[in-house]
Amino acid sequence: MTSQAPIKVSRQEPLACSHEFSANCSDCRLNSICLPFSLESRDIEELDRIIQRGRPLQKGGHLYRQGDDFGSVYAVRSGTLKAYRMTDDGREQVTGFYFPGEIVGMDGISQSRHASSARALETSAVCEIPFSSLEKLSASMPQLQRHFFQLMSREITEDQQLITLLSKSSADARIAALLLSISMRNARRRLSATQFRLSMSRVDIGNYLGLTVETVSRVFTRLQKSEIVDVSNREIRILDEAALRQLTSGE
Amino acid sequence: MTSQAPIKVSRQEPLACSHEFSANCSDCRLNSICLPFSLESRDIEELDRIIQRGRPLQKGGHLYRQGDDFGSVYAVRSGTLKAYRMTDDGREQVTGFYFPGEIVGMDGISQSRHASSARALETSAVCEIPFSSLEKLSASMPQLQRHFFQLMSREITEDQQLITLLSKSSADARIAALLLSISMRNARRRLSATQFRLSMSRVDIGNYLGLTVETVSRVFTRLQKSEIVDVSNREIRILDEAALRQLTSGE
DNA sequence: CGTCTACTTGAATCTTCTCAAGGTTGGTGG
DNA sequence: CCACCAACCTTGAGAAGATTCAAGTAGACG
Numbered sequence: 001m002t003s004q005a006p007i008k009v010s011r012q013e014p015l016a017c018s019h020e021f022s023a024n025c026s027d028c029r030l031n032s033i034c035l036p037f038s039l040e041s042r043d044i045e046e047l048d049r050i051i052q053r054g055r056p057l058q059k060g061g062h063l064y065r066q067g068d069d070f071g072s073v074y075a076v077r078s079g080t081l082k083a084y085r086m087t088d089d090g091r092e093q094v095t096g097f098y099f100p101g102e103i104v105g106m107d108g109i110s111q112s113r114h115a116s117s118a119r120a121l122e123t124s125a126v127c128e129i130p131f132s133s134l135e136k137l138s139a140s141m142p143q144l145q146r147h148f149f150q151l152m153s154r155e156i157t158e159d160q161q162l163i164t165l166l167s168k169s170s171a172d173a174r175i176a177a178l179l180l181s182i183s184m185r186n187a188r189r190r191l192s193a194t195q196f197r198l199s200m201s202r203v204d205i206g207n208y209l210g211l212t213v214e215t216v217s218r219v220f221t222r223l224q225k226s227e228i229v230d231v232s233n234r235e236i237r238i239l240d241e242a243a244l245r246q247l248t249s250g251e
Numbered sequence: 252m253t254s255q256a257p258i259k260v261s262r263q264e265p266l267a268c269s270h271e272f273s274a275n276c277s278d279c280r281l282n283s284i285c286l287p288f289s290l291e292s293r294d295i296e297e298l299d300r301i302i303q304r305g306r307p308l309q310k311g312g313h314l315y316r317q318g319d320d321f322g323s324v325y326a327v328r329s330g331t332l333k334a335y336r337m338t339d340d341g342r343e344q345v346t347g348f349y350f351p352g353e354i355v356g357m358d359g360i361s362q363s364r365h366a367s368s369a370r371a372l373e374t375s376a377v378c379e380i381p382f383s384s385l386e387k388l389s390a391s392m393p394q395l396q397r398h399f400f401q402l403m404s405r406e407i408t409e410d411q412q413l414i415t416l417l418s419k420s421s422a423d424a425r426i427a428a429l430l431l432s433i434s435m436r437n438a439r440r441r442l443s444a445t446q447f448r449l450s451m452s453r454v455d456i457g458n459y460l461g462l463t464v465e466t467v468s469r470v471f472t473r474l475q476k477s478e479i480v481d482v483s484n485r486e487i488r489i490l491d492e493a494a495l496r497q498l499t500s501g502e
Numbered sequence: 503c504g505t506c507t508a509c510t511t512g513a514a515t516c517t518t519c520t521c522a523a524g525g526t527t528g529g530t531g532g
Numbered sequence: 533c534c535a536c537c538a539a540c541c542t543t544g545a546g547a548a549g550a551t552t553c554a555a556g557t558a559g560a561c562g
Contacts, residue, residue, distance in 0.1 A: 085411065089500040093415040107411060109404035116411065135397060139390045146386060152403040153360035159410035160336065160358060160367065164344040166417035167461030171550070202509060210418030212551060217510050233509085233559080249340040422518070453541060463519060468542050484527080484541085 024048045030101040050133035057120040065117045070108030079124020080199040085116040094208035121199040174209040175219045176247035198234040275299045281352040301384035308371040316368045321359030330375020331450040336367040345459035372450040425460040426470045427498035449485040
């Protein structure tokens, strides 16, 4: 889990550790997929000024909790977060996993309080973007306003994909879709699309996909046996992407 | 279904027909729950200027189709719309039902094309809001910008509630939740919260809730037998709201 | 090295789906 | 006005998939 073996510090990157938080948007290697996307450098600097970079979140630590006053949205800088809400009867529902470059917390805007909680699945760092500042800035930067509308719209689209998945698909298809989603998001960050480590537990996966742990486990075993995915604990290697893709549509 | 018997035109409302589309936002009885919410009357007039009111949609008619270029979002003025998308394997997934005062089409913003289709479940009228105009107007009207952010955020929250429902709940709980949702939205429009007519078919309900028609039908029969809801065809009367609410949480 | 948590596996059970058939409703045209 | 048609809805019986309950195993961490 993001284990940091001793690393020799290179000249280019003063801090090779992925949890460094002193950088600004202009230098951030995520800026092409994150909020600054499509902004000009002068505008990026303005955006930079409103962004607050706190210390890293420890594994299990909360970024915010359901019901907290809403003040900011957050860009994931490193690590992984899960968002989840409590149902009326006290059970947990995972609503999403958030990887570097993605924005979390947008569901809090409508009620001025967070509609879900967000916690770190591993040591993670975020950039805090005070929403009132973002609103003001958006009014004067059409590009930013548009991009933020787009980010929210994308969240809607992704939720709808999940709805479809939960509504129509078998356990196998759900797991396949999750693996492909993680794969794609890795590719966007120029990480391996075929080999990665799951930062979330089987319980979280099951909770997210509407399955029990046992079922998740059995599906992984099946995928392993049919040589579609190599599963070793949380270490995943996709052996046959086509077959995986096949699974997502096939019922 | 919204049959329009000959009606004597009253002095106050030039067109008593609920599908009239000549009115403007200032006069619209939905303005307190629709986009103009929280705007001052001067601002409402400006908003009014960008809104286009077309002729009513016939039952079954499409407002837009998945893949169409995105240009506008739409406020439902009368009737009901359903939004749905095609899955990769050609099946349909209903992603939402939209009642008067609600905004449909926001999922198209992120890709500049509509991510879903929207069609009328009964004769319906909408107000078309060209998105580029809305963007421009938002930049100069902080209230409007905020409200639109909030509307999108609400869509996210509602999708997440549906995710929870699909992920955790039994067939009974899903139907109960849908009935309560419709009830609440009726109340918001000052219609009866206990008695209403479903504008969608059993197939649509099942599709939306991830159930087969047969299961939907059986649940309605069960609700009828246990005297929680009186079901007569599409006519619904909630007899025991508490029991219904109980059902939504109970597994 | 032992303990705790996370994960896997098996067997029985249950809910929902599938398939098949029959019943209603509403509209159309004779 | 009635007969007919097409959608839509309901009901039943059997099958399939996921859940539940109950062990058991492997890893992680002190």
